Amino acid sequence: MDQSREQRFEALVDVHGDDIANYLRRRCFPLPQADVGDLVEETLIIVWRRLDELSEGALFPWTMGVARNVLRNAKRSSRRRIHYESSVRVQGAVAPAEEIVVAYESIRTALMALGHREREVLTLHFWDGLTAEEIGVSLSISSRAAAVALSRAQQHLRALMGQES
Amino acid sequence: MSDFESQLRAADPLHSLESTPIDFNAMKGRVTSQTRGATTASLRRQLKLLSFATVAILVTTVTWVSLTSDNAVFHSPRLGARTTLKDDGPSVVYGTSAIAFGGVTKTDGSAFAPAPVFAAGAGLSAPVTSGSVYKLNAFNDATSEAQHLATIFGVTGTMAPVPTTAFAAEYQAGDMGSSTGSMQYFIGSQGSPNTGFGTFQYIADGEENWSFNGPITSTVDRATAARDLRAVRTLWSALDTRFTLATPTWMVMQLTPQSNALTATEAQVNFMLSIDGYRTLQGVQFSFDDTGKLVYAEGVNLSIIGSVTFPFQSMAATIDLLNAQQSGDCSPTFVAAGGETLTSTPTITPTTTAPPITEALAGVSILYQPEMMSNGEPWLVPFYQFTESDGTQSEAPLISALGPAYFSVKKSAGTSCTMTLTQP
Numbered sequence: 001m002d003q004s005r006e007q008r009f010e011a012l013v014d015v016h017g018d019d020i021a022n023y024l025r026r027r028c029f030p031l032p033q034a035d036v037g038d039l040v041e042e043t044l045i046i047v048w049r050r051l052d053e054l055s056e057g058a059l060f061p062w063t064m065g066v067a068r069n070v071l072r073n074a075k076r077s078s079r080r081r082i083h084y085e086s087s088v089r090v091q092g093a094v095a096p097a098e099e100i101v102v103a104y105e106s107i108r109t110a111l112m113a114l115g116h117r118e119r120e121v122l123t124l125h126f127w128d129g130l131t132a133e134e135i136g137v138s139l140s141i142s143s144r145a146a147a148v149a150l151s152r153a154q155q156h157l158r159a160l161m162g163q164e165s
Numbered sequence: 166m167s168d169f170e171s172q173l174r175a176a177d178p179l180h181s182l183e184s185t186p187i188d189f190n191a192m193k194g195r196v197t198s199q200t201r202g203a204t205t206a207s208l209r210r211q212l213k214l215l216s217f218a219t220v221a222i223l224v225t226t227v228t229w230v231s232l233t234s235d236n237a238v239f240h241s242p243r244l245g246a247r248t249t250l251k252d253d254g255p256s257v258v259y260g261t262s263a264i265a266f267g268g269v270t271k272t273d274g275s276a277f278a279p280a281p282v283f284a285a286g287a288g289l290s291a292p293v294t295s296g297s298v299y300k301l302n303a304f305n306d307a308t309s310e311a312q313h314l315a316t317i318f319g320v321t322g323t324m325a326p327v328p329t330t331a332f333a334a335e336y337q338a339g340d341m342g343s344s345t346g347s348m349q350y351f352i353g354s355q356g357s358p359n360t361g362f363g364t365f366q367y368i369a370d371g372e373e374n375w376s377f378n379g380p381i382t383s384t385v386d387r388a389t390a391a392r393d394l395r396a397v398r399t400l401w402s403a404l405d406t407r408f409t410l411a412t413p414t415w416m417v418m419q420l421t422p423q424s425n426a427l428t429a430t431e432a433q434v435n436f437m438l439s440i441d442g443y444r445t446l447q448g449v450q451f452s453f454d455d456t457g458k459l460v461y462a463e464g465v466n467l468s469i470i471g472s473v474t475f476p477f478q479s480m481a482a483t484i485d486l487l488n489a490q491q492s493g494d495c496s497p498t499f500v501a502a503g504g505e506t507l508t509s510t511p512t513i514t515p516t517t518t519a520p521p522i523t524e525a526l527a528g529v530s531i532l533y534q535p536e537m538m539s540n541g542e543p544w545l546v547p548f549y550q551f552t553e554s555d556g557t558q559s560e561a562p563l564i565s566a567l568g569p570a571y572f573s574v575k576k577s578a579g580t581s582c583t584m585t586l587t588q589p
Contacts, residue, residue: 006197017189026178037187041196048196107176117463126170127177141366145349148368152461158169159418 008059009048016060020044020067023128027071039074043067061134064124068138110160118153125150283487283561285480286525286554291566293531295476298567298586299440299545301535302468304363310466311350311365317403318367318462320348350466362535362543363466369459385415385432393432393453400451400459407469410436411444430455438465440545444532467535469545473588478568480529483549486569487561526559528552531566539583546572546586 017040024039046066047059054062111119120139124130130138136146304310308324315321346369385393394413401410416433433452438445449464478486529552533545547566551559565572571587 009197010193013189013193017187017192021184021187022179025184033184036184037192040187041192044192044196107172111176122173126173127179141349141351142347145347145366145368156418157173161169161172 005051008056009044009051012047012059012063013044016063019060019128020063023064023067024071026123026127035074039067039070042070046070058137061130061137064128064130064134065138107161110157113160114153114157117149118156121146121149122153122157281522281524281560283484283551283559284523284525285484286527289480289526289529291477291480291483291549292529293477295474296531296547296566297441297472298475298547299469299533300471300473301362301543301545302470303541303543304466304468307350307363310363311348314350314365314367314404314466315348317400318346318348318459320346320367362537365462365464365466367459367462369461383415383417385417385434389432389453389457390415390434392457393434393451396453396457396459397434397436397451400462404466406467408438408440408445408447408467409442410449411439412437431460433461438467440469440533443547444530445545446532446534467545475547475567475571475589477531477547477566482568483564483566484526487564524559524561525554526551526561527554528556532563534563536584538586540585542586544586 020043021036021040024036024043025033028036028039043063043066047054047063051059111122114122121135124135124138125132132147132150133143135141135150136143139146141149312324346367349366349368351364351366397410414435416435418431418433431452431454433450435450436448438447438449447465447467450462451459452461454460529549531547532550533547535543536546537543548563549566550563551561553559567586571589573585573587
């Protein structure tokens with residue numbers, strides 16, 4: 001086995017394993033928290049397969065992007081299953097955790113009023129600690145677009161909460 | 166750190182979530198040693214889902230409660246129409262054959278409300294007996310779509326590299342100081358690997374150099390509205406889509422000009438799209454500065470390339486489906502690993518009895534949503550949406566206007582569900 005490749009992968013897991021798991025934990029709902037480990041592993045499998053395609057600086061945010069897609073696929077599967085098991089009393093779309101668990105009512109109300117993309121960049125920045133550049137890699141957009149989106153989302157949220165910048 | 170940032174960070178749900186430590190060392194070993202890990206993890210989750218599915222048949226009321234809770238969350242106020250992709254839209258029920266549990270007395274624990282039984286109110290009838298199902302263009306080349314839209318939006322320059330191998334592209338001028346903005350195009354990864362539903366984002370140059378200082382209002386003066394709507398109509402015409410812009414809602418934001426700011430006021434108009442007079446839950450938005458210059462836009466990019474007329478199912482058949490319980494991963498039948506189809510015959514043993522609540526459905530309308538079929542073809546599919554006698558939206562879910570013979574979702578021999586449209 002390619003030792004350097006394995007070392008690179010292990011370094012990613014050692015440094016960012018908890019970051020990836022926490023990203024998934026925050027947004028896991030309505031999947032059981034017990035599934036987080038499986039989702040992390042699915043994420044890492046994809047990263048392991050494509051490790052050679054990625055530059056060092058992009059590895060972590062790209063991994064977060066992979067986690068995002070893994071989560072979406074899992075939710076999609078879950079939603080379809082729910083539809084066909086319990087057809088009657090449905091349903092809003094399955095809400096991500098940040099829409100469900102947010103502790104502060106004013107923040108929650110304001111976050112809910114944002115668009116999905118705005119909410120996503122805000123939580124990636126303030127909860128997951130990604131920079132605008134990393135958000136860009138994670139969401140497959142340019143750094144500039146990510147910075148604009150983050151700025152807009154932040155100011156929009158601030159305005160919704162009645163706080164001046 | 167500002168108070169705003171403190172509040173936002175404090176709202177991190179991780180603070181209130183219990184977590185079980187993950188054995189990363191074992192995980193690293195599984196992942197790096199072989200591909201078995203992929204199968205193991207995926208299979209483990211699938212097995213969990215299937216086992217959960219079996220249990221869910223017997224505790225459907227639990228599911229109802231949880232879904233009702235979701236619904237409540239999504240009824241929170243919003244500031245006007247939002248761009249919605251499929252993942253943001255409401256959940257739906259498709260027309261598969263069903264196991265009839267409707268009207269059965271269900272468990273009535275203190276936390277559980279009995280499931281309603283839906284009935285046709287006086288005068289309820291299907292708006293039409295047939296209608297179009299629209300075939301959408303399966304976008305698979307974000308680069309060419311970005312170039313196409315860049316031309317329409319007046320973005321000049323060169324295609325900038327996007328730091329990903331995903332389905333996204335950006336058309337952006339190289340010189341930020343003199344460019345005309347950027348156009349980004351995204352293709353969602355739903356359906357087959359290389360196709361999906363497209364969304365775009367236009368950002369005028371300098372748009373990042375501003376901030377709000379509130380307030381946001383939902384009214385706009387007549388002259389501004391007329392000016393901005395003319396610009397939208399021009400753009401929309403150039404986009405050459407069969408969709409109509411409907412239900413405009415405005416957000417007018419006071420901005421704090423900074424060193425390179427474009428404007429002091431931004432007027433954003435949001436539209437929901439309609440097709441041949443029917444609603445969709447898809448949207449686009451455009452933002453203009455004080456002078457009427459477009460400074461920001463985003464939305465879905467759905468392109469109709471054909472249509473087929475389908476019969477719509479009757480109200481009676483639709484209500485039967487609404488009242489039916491369905492089981493299994495996708496359909497009432499479980500497909501065994503060997504391909505053998507096992508018909509499930511679940512039973513419900515009520516612990517206490519409670520009379521079912523009957524909800525009369527007084528009105529129905531049709532709306533369309535994009536769905537990606539399993540063969541990779543995206544279609545715009547009609548759904549029924551019900552209202553109660555007072556005009557409020559019914560708790561009945563969206564349900565396909567096409568009968569199970571034409572539109573179905575089933576469990577395939579593998580682990581995934583298949584969504585199929587069968588033309589009449």
